Amino acid sequence: MSENHAEAHEGEHFHQSHIVSPMVYFVIFMALLAGTALTIGASYIDMGPWNPVVALAIAVTKATLVVLYFMHIKYSSKLMKLTVGAGVFTFLILVGMSLSDYISRAWGQW
Amino acid sequence: MSDSHAVAVAEHGSHEHPAHLRHHFVSLEQQDETASFGMWLFLLTEIMFFGGLFTAYLIYRNWYYPAFVAASHTLSIKLGAINTLVLITSSFTMAMGVWCAETKKQKGLVWSLIATLILGFAFLGIKTVEYKEKFEKHHVPGSSFSIQSFVHPVAEDGKEADKALPADTASRTEVYFSLYFAMTGMHAVHMIIGIGLLVMMLVQAMRGAYSHGNIAFVENFGLYWHFVDLVWIFLFPLLYLISRH
Numbered sequence: 001m002s003e004n005h006a007e008a009h010e011g012e013h014f015h016q017s018h019i020v021s022p023m024v025y026f027v028i029f030m031a032l033l034a035g036t037a038l039t040i041g042a043s044y045i046d047m048g049p050w051n052p053v054v055a056l057a058i059a060v061t062k063a064t065l066v067v068l069y070f071m072h073i074k075y076s077s078k079l080m081k082l083t084v085g086a087g088v089f090t091f092l093i094l095v096g097m098s099l100s101d102y103i104s105r106a107w108g109q110w
Numbered sequence: 111m112s113d114s115h116a117v118a119v120a121e122h123g124s125h126e127h128p129a130h131l132r133h134h135f136v137s138l139e140q141q142d143e144t145a146s147f148g149m150w151l152f153l154l155t156e157i158m159f160f161g162g163l164f165t166a167y168l169i170y171r172n173w174y175y176p177a178f179v180a181a182s183h184t185l186s187i188k189l190g191a192i193n194t195l196v197l198i199t200s201s202f203t204m205a206m207g208v209w210c211a212e213t214k215k216q217k218g219l220v221w222s223l224i225a226t227l228i229l230g231f232a233f234l235g236i237k238t239v240e241y242k243e244k245f246e247k248h249h250v251p252g253s254s255f256s257i258q259s260f261v262h263p264v265a266e267d268g269k270e271a272d273k274a275l276p277a278d279t280a281s282r283t284e285v286y287f288s289l290y291f292a293m294t295g296m297h298a299v300h301m302i303i304g305i306g307l308l309v310m311m312l313v314q315a316m317r318g319a320y321s322h323g324n325i326a327f328v329e330n331f332g333l334y335w336h337f338v339d340l341v342w343i344f345l346f347p348l349l350y351l352i353s354r355h
Contacts, residue, residue: 019212020205029202036194036346040187043351051354055347062343070205070336077143080150087154094158095165102169 018075028069035062130324142326149330153337160341163296167289167348177282179353180260180275181290184249186240190350193236194342200229201339208332211325216318219328223312226335230305237298244287251288257281293345300338307331 039058047054068074073084128138135141171178207222248256260280263272275283311331314320320328 020209022206022209025202025205025209029198029205032198032201032343033195036191036198039347039351040191043187043347043354052348052352055352056344059344059347063340066201066336066340066343070201070339071333076146080143080147083147083150084154087150087157091154091157091161095161098165099168102172 020072020075024069028065031065032062145326145330149333153333156337163293170285170289174282174285177279178286180272181283181286182349182353183272185350187350189236189240190346193233194346196229196233197339197342200226201336204332204335208329211320211328214321216321219315219320223308223315227308230301234298234301249287251284255284290349297341297345304335304338
């Protein structure tokens with residue numbers, strides 16, 4: 001009876017904590033090492049304005065892996081996912097708006 | 111026995127000890143989620159903080175591009191890459207520590223924390239070597255800063271000398287080094303705080319403090335440590351790599 005009681009009250013509200021297995025951690029660890037090798041390799045190729053773009057794309061991919069798996073967001077509740085998503089969104093607004101202001105206001109005048 | 115207490119006991123069966131469940135939480139799940147929610151809010155403010163530094167770096171890099179390219183060439187990709195390796199590995203050992211805590215493996219947790227601690231010190235040691243070189247070459251912003259190595263570049267270690275910069279361009283390298291020290295310095299401060307917390311946690315772990323399911327501290331420290339790794343994942347390519355080739 002107490003079990004039913006517990007389920008009825010909490011089953012949907014609170015996320016059951018999920019234990020991520022060492023195998024998952026190891027695979028992500030290897031992926032991060034591969035990403036590091038890739039970004040170092042890419043830095044020696046002259047891609048003109050694309051060098052920073054490629055470097056940032058690899059960094060964002062690595063960061064996403066860390067947040068999702070090492071920091072457990074993939075296994076977290078909707079509340080956590082939404083909070084982190086909202087934070088990243090706000091971050092991009094702040095950085096993006098600042099950069100666009102600098103780019104549009106005095107381009108070539110420094 | 112309160113109702114919420116009864117619920118928590120029923121939820122966890124015999125393997126959990128809800129002694130550390132605070133009375134204002136309905137269940138351990140709610141308590142744990144509240145703790146990591148708070149930790150994430152803190153980490154998001156940290157992301158905003160470092161984001162300001164990254165934005166400043168991107169803007170100045172666009173303004174003083176030749177100076178930033180020349181200045182970034184003075185960093186050692188080798189040392190930066192080794193440090194990236196060290197930090198990513200320490201994130202992995204910390205993740206393993208969290209897993210050991212979750213599965214109540216006390217020895218595993220202690221060894222994971224020791225490994226993380228050693229790697230943390232290794233990172234700071236290599237950073238010290240890099241900083242020392244900056245002092246020797248007068249690349250530290252301030253009164254001892256000198257543009258000599260950019261105005262009159264010398265070939266060293268079999269490497270070709272970089273092209274000489276005009277004095278006004280060379281003086282902009284000080285902006286690069288200001289941002290370099292601000293960003294890697296703030297990152298290092300976070301590492302030092304993390305190492306302090308790690309030592310504390312290690313002592314607690316050896317006493318068996320995390321063997322009864324009360325592991326919120328370990329999990330939230332794990333989040334913090336991964337965040338420090340996250341910042342470096344962006345610092346390394348932006349400071350060391352993107353102006354190479």
